[in-house]
Amino acid sequence: MSDPTTRTEAGDTAPPPSGTPHVRLRGLVKRFGGVVALRGVDLDIARGEVLGLVGDNGAGKSTLIKVLTGVHPADEGTIELNGATVEMDHPDRAREFGIETIYQDLALVPTFDLPTNFFLGRELTRPLLGGLLQVTDKARMREIATNVVRDQVGLAIGNPYAPAATMSGGQRQAVAIGRALYEEAELVIMDEPTAALGVEEQEKVLDIIRRLKADGVTIVMISHTLDHVFAVADRIAVMHNGELHAVKATSEVTRTEVVGLIMGSQLHDDAA
Ligand SMILES: Nc1ncnc2c1ncn2[C@@H]1O[C@H](COP(=O)(O)OP(=O)(O)OP(=O)(O)O)[C@@H](O)[C@H]1O
Ligand SMILES: [Mg+2]
Numbered sequence: 001m002s003d004p005t006t007r008t009e010a011g012d013t014a015p016p017p018s019g020t021p022h023v024r025l026r027g028l029v030k031r032f033g034g035v036v037a038l039r040g041v042d043l044d045i046a047r048g049e050v051l052g053l054v055g056d057n058g059a060g061k062s063t064l065i066k067v068l069t070g071v072h073p074a075d076e077g078t079i080e081l082n083g084a085t086v087e088m089d090h091p092d093r094a095r096e097f098g099i100e101t102i103y104q105d106l107a108l109v110p111t112f113d114l115p116t117n118f119f120l121g122r123e124l125t126r127p128l129l130g131g132l133l134q135v136t137d138k139a140r141m142r143e144i145a146t147n148v149v150r151d152q153v154g155l156a157i158g159n160p161y162a163p164a165a166t167m168s169g170g171q172r173q174a175v176a177i178g179r180a181l182y183e184e185a186e187l188v189i190m191d192e193p194t195a196a197l198g199v200e201e202q203e204k205v206l207d208i209i210r211r212l213k214a215d216g217v218t219i220v221m222i223s224h225t226l227d228h229v230f231a232v233a234d235r236i237a238v239m240h241n242g243e244l245h246a247v248k249a250t251s252e253v254t255r256t257e258v259v260g261l262i263m264g265s266q267l268h269d270d271a272a
Helices: 061-068 091-096 114-118 138-153 169-182 199-214 226-232 255-262
Strands: 023-032 035-045 050-055 076-081 084-086 099-103 125-128 133-136 187-191 218-222 235-240 243-249
Touching (some): 050 226, 050 255, 091 099, 138 169, 218 226
Parallel strands (some): 035 243, 050 235, 099 187
Antiparallel strands (some): 076 084
């Protein structure tokens, strides 16, 4: 079992980012029936940083993201974006605030093709009969979607009309990332973006994360692959048993320490 619930001690926490954080979470609690998935999480995310979010299965990583993006509104606690408290009670709210979330499997609707997935819920329309009717502008959607995915993400999709179910994991990921780029998201959240991808595709996703960071986009990446986290993250937040256990600057922590933290250990100065 875990340690008694020690809230993150000052010594375990990387210095808070200076200035108003992009995201400030305070006291987030989320219960699912008897299960307490989040036990009072406090976390600041600086604008433009890449935050790696790690923790064992069931630690609460996905729940934290879902609370932040309005999928599962919190039972307690507050969410601030750019210093203003927001009511994150629906995923549409997150989109309005420039937050795009990319899930490993749920990124696309399997039976829909590239343009339809790309513009899901935000279809482009064109007027018909002198403006009496609005119909979906399939041609423009296809052109924009294929161009963004090819030119900005760097992955060519052969047949834009093939259903997403026939795409590779990397292609699906590319479409979801392209959608976030097109929406000019300010905060991109990726829940295990490299899991189940080929080695080459994994590298591509890491490159995209670096490019988004260079453009000033704030990124939260959940991953069980510490090599990927260490490759791109500025700071690493470790969740354990529904708590934020520690936040460390990537340059100041070793893999061994992070593995220990994931298992619930406290940081010690002599940790290897
Ligand atoms: N919709 C839900 N209904 C009930 N319990 C849930 C729900 N979502 C998550 N939980 C529970 O909340 C806890 C945290 O789950 P969560 O999915 O956030 O973990 P995670 O850190 O993302 O794990 P993993 O690395 O396996 O994805 C778990 O005990 C899980 O069973
Ligand atoms: Mg998860």
